Amino acid sequence: MTKKRTLEELFSDPQTSERLKERLYSKKGLLGKESPFSEILQGMVDTMLDAEIESFLTEERASGTANKRNGKTGKRVISEIGDLHVSTPRDRKGHFEPELIGKRQRELTSGLDDQILALYAQGNSIEDVRRLLEDIYGVSISAGRISQITDKVLPEIQEWRTRGLQSFYPVVYLDAIHFKVRQDGKYINSAFYTVYSVDWEGNRDVLGLYINSGGEGARKWGLVMEDLKARGVADILVVCTDDLHSFSEQIQEVFPYSIIKKCIVHQMRNSLKYVDEGDRKAVVKDLRQIYTSTTEEGAKTALSAFEVVWGKKYKYIVKQWNENWGELMAFLDFPTSMRKMIYTTNPVEALHRIMRKLVKSKAAWVSETALLKQLYLSINKNEKSWKRKAYGWTAIQRDIMEKYPERIPLKN
Template sequence: MKKRQTIEDLLKDPKMNERLKERLYSKKGLLGKESPFSEILQQMVNTMLEGEIESFLSEERASGNLNKRNGRIPKRVLSDAGPLDIFTPRDRNGDFEPELIGKRERELGSGLDDQILALYGQGNSIEDVRRLLDDIYGVSISAGRISQITDKVLPEIQEWRTRSLQSFYPIVYLDAIHFKVRQEGKYLNSAFYTVYAVDWEGNRDVLGLYINSGGEGAKKWGMVMEDLKARGVADILVICTDDLQGFSEQIQEVFPASVIQKCIVHQMRNSLKYVDEADRKAVTKDLRQVYTSPTEEGAKTALSAFEAAWGKKYKYIVKQWEENWGELMAFLDFPLPMRKMIYTTNPVEALHRIMRKLVKSKAAWVSETALLKQLYLSINRNEKSWKRKAHSWTSIQRAIMELYPERMPQKN
């Protein structure tokens, strides 16, 4: 009878040593497709399974049970090092349950699932993930199985989207990002509403992602506000938004005490939309005098100067600023460090840029659920870039306490 090869035999084998050296010198690393390390790991797993049944049968004999071996069952399992052919020992009574890899398990350890989620969270499609696993690790997994693994994150997403929130947030940014999603056989625009906040301690957080088939709408934002309230939010000091029509009314129905700050950057884009190219630089410079003024009185003076210079040619610009004046200039009621944080929705748009970068290779998604999974994994994977604490927050806290003492969160 041929002696079973041990791990020691493999490591001492000159051919194996040569293959390992060749693998390392080729800069391919130990893991991956056609790696000799998979043979070593395979032998190690089989040796450990043999050790498990020996220990099990020893305990059986010690208790007076005459249970014995009953052969082995071959199966192929997936691992980080590639596919492994293992032989699970059996006992006559059928009581042996291996701990290393169960009788019905087909994956060694949880690392493979984590790698699949990481690859998917980088913006790769299901097919991209399948191909990468085969090319890099030599692991062949069906697209259906990969989809099942990514679906494991859905309960986590649901828990995250319904979690309880804090009662008070000093700053909340509201903005939407648009993607094409397959609906009823067609690829249509879907708006994903993002609620990005800074809490009382200056920590940033994404409070929620909300799906809306079709374009962005103020009524949907009203539903988002209601959801925040239902999850525990009682008060928001400043809500930063774009200039979507009807947005402010929807917000104030739910949070009437909130200060609404419309994005200056959005306003500038709208103002310059119909400006002649020859005038653009000068108009931009003069409008900048309005929103960079340290006081509201100075801002009004700058707008009057703009009207004198450009009002006849660009009357619509003056009208836009006058009609939205209170919500455009709201930031002037706050200290300078906070003004820099709230005069624009750029912080949430920076988060959206991360999302777009991670999913830029895809033109559309097969479903809203598939897109939601990918966005959730993406923002979690990159949270260090958007979750950092707000700059100069201690001074902002002091100013809020002085200006709005009645709005402070209650200590438990």
């Protein structure tokens, strides 16, 4: 085993200076495997621990206690600059408690946990994180230890998912994102239900992420609504959703006064599903005349015009729009400033794009818990991109106050 050198020996050795220069010119960076900086740090740590015990023994002697050194205990310590093999001094009476690295401490600083969580939040698997720590920092940590570190976020997630909510939300978007998760030896589709809101002050927030194995379902969305109510939500003015069957009924069982606004974009996708390629451009143009009308009367006229031109060939499109008319056109009851916010579920789908981007390299997850940890960390890491205040919100507030004065709580 190579004899460890003191800090003075390291800095007085011209080879140390040459190794540092070589490391810099190699473009490998200051940290990582075989970096001389880990050797220097280890020398500093040993010097500081020796200084600690000398100070401790001086105080012991001053108080009249007969005590002296009793050798050293070696242990491996993880640091952000690499693995250290530290020699912790001991005293005869066993009273010495080092401050720099405690007796049971295996990490020089807590910063490495933050690095692990940051790497995990970027969509890296546990094995990816282990390999990256080895390559970048020269630190060898087991997959089990990394998993334990990421598990530290679970109590935080539980607290976040059960936190109290405001009593009134002007706008809430509901949508699901789907992933493959391992369960009972096989991979199944798991739906993550996302509740994305705009509160009375115009602040955006994710009210919750809900796991549901086996895909999306209206009744399961009803349970989500019940959870929101249990956490303090008394009223939602507008709920923006896709066109899931029976969705509206489940929402209004819990929030009977909410205005359901079905997503125009989802409706357009469904309408164009069976349209011939040669007709697509013209059909899109004529459908656009419906949802860009300034009044409901104008929208009805545009639908009638569409039926005259396309009703025979694409009867199903006319039927879809008629069946969903009230919830598709609900946004026309609101001022123009608010219509842009609620005619589609794009805001929550933009949040889902952030999630997918961060986890796009993974085909599946070993468990729903692993997926939940990664999604929670990813949306927290990227708060700046989805937690912005709603644009032009002051004007929207005035419009809501004028049209729905009875819905605005005195204190939210």
